[in-house]
Amino acid sequence: MAGESGFDTFVDDLPRKWWFKLLANWIVIPFWAWLRPTPPLPGGPRPTPQPSENVQRMMNLVMPLKDKSPLGRAYAAMAVAQNVNEIFAGLDNVGTVHFARFVVIGDNLCMISVYDGDFTNYIRDFIATVGSVFDAIMDLVEGGEAVKPCETKIDAFIDWIHAHDLFQAPDLPTDLFRLQDAARGVERKREPGLLRSLSREYILQLNANPNFSLGGGYRAYPGFSVAQVRQKLGVGW
Amino acid sequence: MVSVAFDRLEIQGNILRGYRRNLVRHLVLEVRNRDAARRFLGVAAAGGSDDVPRITNEAPGRARPDAFFNIGLTFAGLRALGAPQDTLASFPTEFVEGMTRRALKLGDFGPGAPEHWPQPFDNPARVHIVASIYADFKASLDKAQAQVAPAFTIVGVLDGRSLPNQKVFFDYKDNISQPRFQGIDDPEQRRVDEPKDPLGTVLLGHPTRFEGLEFGVPVPRELGFNGSYNAFRVLRQDAAGFERYLTTAAERLLSHPDVGQLLPKGEEGWIGAGLDRVGALREIVAAQMCGRWRNGVPLALSPDSPLPEPGVSETNFDYPRGSTCPAGSHIRRANPRGGQIVQRIANRTRRLVRRGMSYGPDFDPKLPDDAERGLLGNFIGASLGAQFEAVMYDWINLGLQDPDITGSNDPLLGANEPETSWFDLRLRNGGHIRLRGFPRFVWARGGAYTFLPSLPAITYLSKLTG
Ligand code: HEM
Numbered sequence: 154m155a156g157e158s159g160f161d162t163f164v165d166d167l168p169r170k171w172w173f174k175l176l177a178n179w180i181v182i183p184f185w186a187w188l189r190p191t192p193p194l195p196g197g198p199r200p201t202p203q204p205s206e207n208v209q210r211m212m213n214l215v216m217p218l219k220d221k222s223p224l225g226r227a228y229a230a231m232a233v234a235q236n237v238n239e240i241f242a243g244l245d246n247v248g249t250v251h252f253a254r255f256v257v258i259g260d261n262l263c264m265i266s267v268y269d270g271d272f273t274n275y276i277r278d279f280i281a282t283v284g285s286v287f288d289a290i291m292d293l294v295e296g297g298e299a300v301k302p303c304e305t306k307i308d309a310f311i312d313w314i315h316a317h318d319l320f321q322a323p324d325l326p327t328d329l330f331r332l333q334d335a336a337r338g339v340e341r342k343r344e345p346g347l348l349r350s351l352s353r354e355y356i357l358q359l360n361a362n363p364n365f366s367l368g369g370g371y372r373a374y375p376g377f378s379v380a381q382v383r384q385k386l387g388v389g390w
Numbered sequence: 391m392v393s394v395a396f397d398r399l400e401i402q403g404n405i406l407r408g409y410r411r412n413l414v415r416h417l418v419l420e421v422r423n424r425d426a427a428r429r430f431l432g433v434a435a436a437g438g439s440d441d442v443p444r445i446t447n448e449a450p451g452r453a454r455p456d457a458f459f460n461i462g463l464t465f466a467g468l469r470a471l472g473a474p475q476d477t478l479a480s481f482p483t484e485f486v487e488g489m490t491r492r493a494l495k496l497g498d499f500g501p502g503a504p505e506h507w508p509q510p511f512d513n514p515a516r517v518h519i520v521a522s523i524y525a526d527f528k529a530s531l532d533k534a535q536a537q538v539a540p541a542f543t544i545v546g547v548l549d550g551r552s553l554p555n556q557k558v559f560f561d562y563k564d565n566i567s568q569p570r571f572q573g574i575d576d577p578e579q580r581r582v583d584e585p586k587d588p589l590g591t592v593l594l595g596h597p598t599r600f601e602g603l604e605f606g607v608p609v610p611r612e613l614g615f616n617g618s619y620n621a622f623r624v625l626r627q628d629a630a631g632f633e634r635y636l637t638t639a640a641e642r643l644l645s646h647p648d649v650g651q652l653l654p655k656g657e658e659g660w661i662g663a664g665l666d667r668v669g670a671l672r673e674i675v676a677a678q679m680c681g682r683w684r685n686g687v688p689l690a691l692s693p694d695s696p697l698p699e700p701g702v703s704e705t706n707f708d709y710p711r712g713s714t715c716p717a718g719s720h721i722r723r724a725n726p727r728g729g730q731i732v733q734r735i736a737n738r739t740r741r742l743v744r745r746g747m748s749y750g751p752d753f754d755p756k757l758p759d760d761a762e763r764g765l766l767g768n769f770i771g772a773s774l775g776a777q778f779e780a781v782m783y784d785w786i787n788l789g790l791q792d793p794d795i796t797g798s799n800d801p802l803l804g805a806n807e808p809e810t811s812w813f814d815l816r817l818r819n820g821g822h823i824r825l826r827g828f829p830r831f832v833w834a835r836g837g838a839y840t841f842l843p844s845l846p847a848i849t850y851l852s853k854l855t856g
Pocket of ligand 1: 558559560562563564565566567568625626627680682720721722724725742744764765767769778781782786802803832
């Protein structure tokens with residue numbers, strides 16, 4: 154490019170230099186995050202005005218295991234195996250769940266699901282059906298005992314699950330400005346964030362919120378509820 | 391099962407049973423002077439005085455007062471009264487956030503968005519207490535208001551009234567179906583055959599319909615126990631727009647090939663004396679949108695005429711497969727009763743106690759006007775999230791409970807837009823005609839989530855220090 158000096162190239166290449174990465178991760182980002190506090194954004198899908206625009210939603214529940222060792226992961230695997238039939242039967246009774254599965258990723262037990270409609274209704278109805286079964290899972294995860302028994306601490310349990318559901322980055326990247334500003338309690342009505350500061354906002358959010366879901370995800374049949382699919386297939390809703 | 395240690399006299403009135411008075415005045419109060427407010431609450435809960443109205447309890451007895459007086463507090467109000475941090479932290483998230491921050495869940499966007507709410511709801515931080523006075527005469531309202539004024543800053547006054555014949559705007563008879571509670575004798579509900587609801591449906595600290603599941607009781611227990619939550623809603627109703635749409639729909643239906651399945655020629659008189667075909671079709675559309683004819687007769691029992699055989703109940707019906715009440719109608723969405731729903735375990739778990747009165751000037755369908763009028767609604771339950779919000783979001787505005795209506799909103803009060811709205815009219819042969827193009831007829835003009843404390847809880851609040 155005309156007029157590009159050797160120094161421009163040097164600056165552009167900075168993010169690739171090992172010493173710069175070190176500097177950024179240990180000094181620049183922490184300092185910057187302190188200067189510009191960025192609360193972790195809440196997990197789960199954001200509501201749309203018309204719920205019908207977003208019938209199917211994703212839950213990416215990440216629950217850090219207390220015991221971060223192969224043994225700890227094995228306990229998690231056992232707890233799931235022992236209760237999974239009841240849990241799946243419970244999900245069936247909730248009636249609004251398309252898919253759900255448990256996975257262990259790193260030292261986290263994760264439950265990943267696709268459900269219809271409101272998150273809190275999904276979780277509440279689920280706990281109302283499976284009762285104390287989920288307590289066995291909560292025993293193994295950090296902070297789990299505070300919301301146990303799930304049945305009698307249902308409001309706190311729902312809040313806990315919500316807090317451990319991954320933040321879902323907006324499908325339109327620039328929407329992050331608005332979300333982040335709203336979370337900081339500042340109103341930025343007129344002047345939209347400069348496009349080039351977008352990656353900064355991402356860095357700050359990723360700093361506050363190490364795991365996140367990139368966008369709302371792919372849906373093969375968007376807008377259809379479980380019951381509509383079941384009805385079409387004649388498998389009873 | 392009624393829990394032990396349940397004393398009706400400790401509950402505020404108008405929760406378990408309604409008052410049925412002619413007039414209501416809701417005073418929206420700000421606590422400016424903590425001490426004055428606490429003193430007022432203390433006297434009010436202890437039976438009142440010459441200067442302070444008495445809080446009406448569940449059983450006012452034979453000595454019916456001139457004015458019934460009750461209060462609800464917002465989260466901001468609890469804080470303003472000086473409730474300690476651990477108490478504040480023990481309230482559920484939706485109540486802490488307050489109604490305005492739940493706007494999208496409630497369909498409060500577009501014209502109903504909180505940005506458009508007039509005073510006092512434009513500034514939720516100042517909405518601390520909603521004090522409601524029920525009486526038959528205006529003088530009683532004025533008297534109670536004058537008693538409240540010295541202790542608080544009155545930031546809003548909303549007057550409502552019962553319309554004749556138990557009607558609400560849009561000309562429907564309302565206040566027919568209500569939950570009834572185990573252990574509570576409500577003379578108005580003696581002939582209702584719906585299953586009784588456990589007390590925990592509406593009062594904190596009692597068993598709920600969800601087996602084993604309990605809604606959190608805020609701490610200390612003295613404050614939380616026997617409390618309840620209220621979604622207080624100021625809902626504007628576009629009566630002229632509603633009547634206009636009924637005519638539009640009826641005129642379109644006239645030439646529909648299946649209209650004979652909706653109204654066979656010659657049966658207009660069954661719908662109402664002297665009605666022409668358009669007039670009769672208008673009533674059919676109105677009835678199907680609500681699930682009741684405008685005179686209250688349920689479609690589930692009398693699908694073809696609002697003038698049923700004598701003895702048809704207003705309240706005792708269910709929604710079996712093939713029910714003659716459209717799945718998308720307002721009452722079936724708001725309470726699917728024992729009918730099959732997608733959320734298999736949710737039948738009868740999202741019950742709401744409704745205590746509403748109309749506001750604004752009379753409406754004359756022959757001289758339609760656009761004056762502001764509507765409903766001052768109270769939607770009461772033990773969990774705003776599990777009841778009011780759950781109904782508003784999944785049932786009223788999404789129709790998730792039945793695959794045949796999923797993706798459509800409640801025709802009467804949903805967040806409808808003409809481009810996308812639809813509603814299936816039920817035909818006599820079981821088929822349907824889909825109505826489209828109707829706008830939103832109801833939108834919010836204000837409101838607040840309030841906590842309805844028991845009487846001992848009000849006394850507790852009056853004794854807060856600091
Ligand atoms: C201005 C707005 C509204 C109007 C004009 C209206 C009108 C009506 C009418 C005419 C009935 C039938 C009378 C009866 O069964 O007692 C009814 C019932 C009912 N409405 Fe509404 N309503 C409004 C708002 C709401 C809202 C916001 C909700 C709650 C989310 C709601 C929930 C109910 C329930 C639960 C029933 C009783 C259904 C049953 O148990 O069968 N309504 N409404």
